[in-house]
Amino acid sequence: MTSAPFSHSCRRSLTERNHVSRTFAGLLALCFPLLTPAGAGIAAEPAAAARTEVPAEHAGAAGAQAPIFAPRATLTLPALEQEVAAGDSRITRGALDAELAEVDRRRSRLYENPTFDAGSSVAVGPLNPSSLSRFGDTPQTNVGLSYRFLLGKRGPRRERADAAAMAARASFTSLMREETFGLARVLGRMALQTLRSEALGRFLREEEETLKLTEARLASGFATPLDLDRLQLELARLDQQRIANSAQLQSALADCTTFVGRPCIGFPSAEEARVFVRRWSTSPVPDLKALAARPDLQALDAMAHAAEAAARGADALRVPDPTVRLGYIRDQATSAGNQPNTLALSLSLPLTLLDHGQADSAEAGARAREAREERARLLRAAEARAAALHTALRGHLERQRLLEKAAIPRAESVVQSLTQAASARLISLTDVIQARRSLTDLVMDETDSMGDAFETYLDLLLEISPTEGGPASRRSRTNGSLKTEDSLKQLEN
Numbered sequence: 001m002t003s004a005p006f007s008h009s010c011r012r013s014l015t016e017r018n019h020v021s022r023t024f025a026g027l028l029a030l031c032f033p034l035l036t037p038a039g040a041g042i043a044a045e046p047a048a049a050a051r052t053e054v055p056a057e058h059a060g061a062a063g064a065q066a067p068i069f070a071p072r073a074t075l076t077l078p079a080l081e082q083e084v085a086a087g088d089s090r091i092t093r094g095a096l097d098a099e100l101a102e103v104d105r106r107r108s109r110l111y112e113n114p115t116f117d118a119g120s121s122v123a124v125g126p127l128n129p130s131s132l133s134r135f136g137d138t139p140q141t142n143v144g145l146s147y148r149f150l151l152g153k154r155g156p157r158r159e160r161a162d163a164a165a166m167a168a169r170a171s172f173t174s175l176m177r178e179e180t181f182g183l184a185r186v187l188g189r190m191a192l193q194t195l196r197s198e199a200l201g202r203f204l205r206e207e208e209e210t211l212k213l214t215e216a217r218l219a220s221g222f223a224t225p226l227d228l229d230r231l232q233l234e235l236a237r238l239d240q241q242r243i244a245n246s247a248q249l250q251s252a253l254a255d256c257t258t259f260v261g262r263p264c265i266g267f268p269s270a271e272e273a274r275v276f277v278r279r280w281s282t283s284p285v286p287d288l289k290a291l292a293a294r295p296d297l298q299a300l301d302a303m304a305h306a307a308e309a310a311a312r313g314a315d316a317l318r319v320p321d322p323t324v325r326l327g328y329i330r331d332q333a334t335s336a337g338n339q340p341n342t343l344a345l346s347l348s349l350p351l352t353l354l355d356h357g358q359a360d361s362a363e364a365g366a367r368a369r370e371a372r373e374e375r376a377r378l379l380r381a382a383e384a385r386a387a388a389l390h391t392a393l394r395g396h397l398e399r400q401r402l403l404e405k406a407a408i409p410r411a412e413s414v415v416q417s418l419t420q421a422a423s424a425r426l427i428s429l430t431d432v433i434q435a436r437r438s439l440t441d442l443v444m445d446e447t448d449s450m451g452d453a454f455e456t457y458l459d460l461l462l463e464i465s466p467t468e469g470g471p472a473s474r475r476s477r478t479n480g481s482l483k484t485e486d487s488l489k490q491l492e493n
Contacts, residue, residue, distance in 0.1 A: 069260040071187050071267055073275035076471060080187075081180045087261025088179050094172040101161075101168035108154075108161035114147040123333075132333070144327030144344070151321055156313035160306045167302035174295035181462050183259040184280070185455065186252055190266055191273035192451045193249035198270035199443045200242045203436065207235050210419075214429060227429045234433055238440070274450075279471040281453035282397070285390065286465035291382055294464075300375040307368035314364055317357030320349045382463050389460040396453035403446040411439040 069083065084091065123138035132138060211231045217223035249266060256264035267273040291297075327344040334340050415435045421427045 067262050069256065069262055069264045071190065071256075071264075071276065073267075073272045073279060075187070075276065077180065077184070080183050081176060083260045084176065084179045084183055088183075088259050089261065090258075091172070091175055091179055094175040098165075098168040098172040101165040105161040105165040108158045112148060112150070114145055116143070116145055118143045138333050140329065140331045140333070142327055142329040142344075144325050146323055146325035148321050148323045151319045152316035153313055153321070156309045156316060159309035160313060163302045163306035163309060167299045167306060170295045170299035170302060174299060177295065177462065179259065181458055183256070184458055186255045186259060188277060188280070188451065188454045188458070189252040190249060190256065190264075191277045192447055192454075193245055193252060194267045194273040195270055195277075195447050195450075196245045196444065197242065197249065199440070199447070200238055200245060203440050203443075204235065204238050204242065206436070207231065207238060210429070210432065211235060213423075217425075222425055223429065230430060230433055234437065277450050277454050281393075281450065281457045283457070283471045285393070285457075285460060288383070288386060288464060290465050291386065291463070292379065294382070297375055297378060297382075300371045300378070304368045304371035304375070307364045307371060311361050311364035311368065314357035314360035317355075317360070318352055320352050323348045386460060386463045389456055389463060393453060393456045393460060396449055396456055400446065400449040400453060403442060403449060408439070408442050408446060411435070411442050415439050 069087075119142050121140045123134060127134060127138065211228075214223050214228050214231055218225065218228055253264045253266065267276065325344075325346045325348070327346070329342040329344060331338040331340055331342065415432070418427065418432045418435050422429050422432045
């Protein structure tokens with residue numbers, strides 16, 4: 001009898017609590033728009049197309065309203081970077097290091113705190129004259145304020161903190177780019193597996209139709225059991241390729257989840273996957289002049305500046321830092337001729353005779369040299385690798401063009417002619433099986449060539465461009481931002 005009123009009161013309490021929570025969230029969004037998800041709406045707009053709701057087949061695993069990542073052909077590098085920034089847990093440490101370096105930079109602007117001291121003295125033993133009161137006439141009290149003045153050290157400290165903060169930001173930018181390109185590689189794998197699944201499904205359907213035709217011909221005496229066995233073997237080969245491809249696609253989806261922090265689904269169609277791969281692999285290649293502005297090279301340059309500033313700060317330890325003290329003394333032994341009130345000004349200097357920063361200076365100098373040498377080595381290696389990748393990309397695109405324009409159309413024509421001849425019972429089905437296997441291999445080779453061009457372009461883009469590159473934000477052609485022939489001409493120029 002009491003359960004209904006109790007449940008009603010609980011529901012009313014929860015409703016009121018939710019209303020208060022929504023009101024508080026609204027006030028928070030008005031006062032602090034950058035701290036709320038609504039404040040990030042403009043920044044996250046390019047990636048909004050990749051967020052949707054879980055479809056029915058995924059609702060059981062992730063919840064009916066859980067957000068998912070749905071790749072599209074129009075995804076750009078900034079959109080992928082926003083996805084990584086929102087969901088990749090591996091960038092948390094880099095973000096923390098950058099934030100702590102910024103805190104240290106602000107700390108370097110602060111001055112040291114002054115020092116306050118106080119003391120009191122009381123006479124012991126026989127008093128002179130003996131008529132004095134030990135606690136009324138002899139106590140002496142003194143207070144003081146001292147401050148150490150740094151000479152030639154604040155400037156190098158600020159420079160070191162500024163360079164260290166710049167290095168931390170550049171390192172975080174480099175980490176973000178590596179993770180962003182990691183997500184792009186995973187999406188490329190997903191796109192290639194989607195293309196392979198579509199091609200294998202088409203070939204399987206064709207082989208199943210041929211199998212039915214062969215069974216009918218075997219029943220009428222116009223085929224041999226060997227033809228049927230060969231077709232079944234071919235079907236088994238294609239089916240195991242389809243299963244393996246499906247497993248690889250699921251593995252790519254799992255890898256995608258680690259980058260975006262939520263469930264991933266595949267491309268909606270093979271055409272969408274093809275456009276995604278081609279838009280990246282046929283986009284314009286950045287200029288080699290952008291190589292020196294890579295964030296990891298900038299980080300090493302900033303580290304060298306920080307070490308050089310630390311070396312200057314260590315050399316400044318040769319100059320002693322004076323400590324000035326202003327004190328006040330209250331003396332009650334006036335009967336002995338002492339002054340009741342006294343001001344004292346003192347100066348103290350450390351003697352930098354033994355340790356004057358020589359070890360710290362040597363360590364900072366070694367760090368600076370190592371950072372400079374590492375930057376020079378990376379720059380030389382990047383220039384040589386970029387040239388090799390440039391040549392490799394041209395080769396992959398040339399292979400893709402030959403497969404697309406010559407080999408595959410010719411193989412399709414041969415399969416069509418042989419299939420017609422086999423239907424007319426002019427040739428054996430073995431010739432059709434071999435021709436279709438060749439066509440399957442060529443289609444898989446075309447997919448591999450697109451994947452190789454995609455991977456090589458990502459390597460080249462990561463090697464050269466720090467802030468630019470990648471496909472345009474708008475799809476200009478059906479098959480990507482550039483045709484294969486246009487991309488080859490751009491590479492040659």
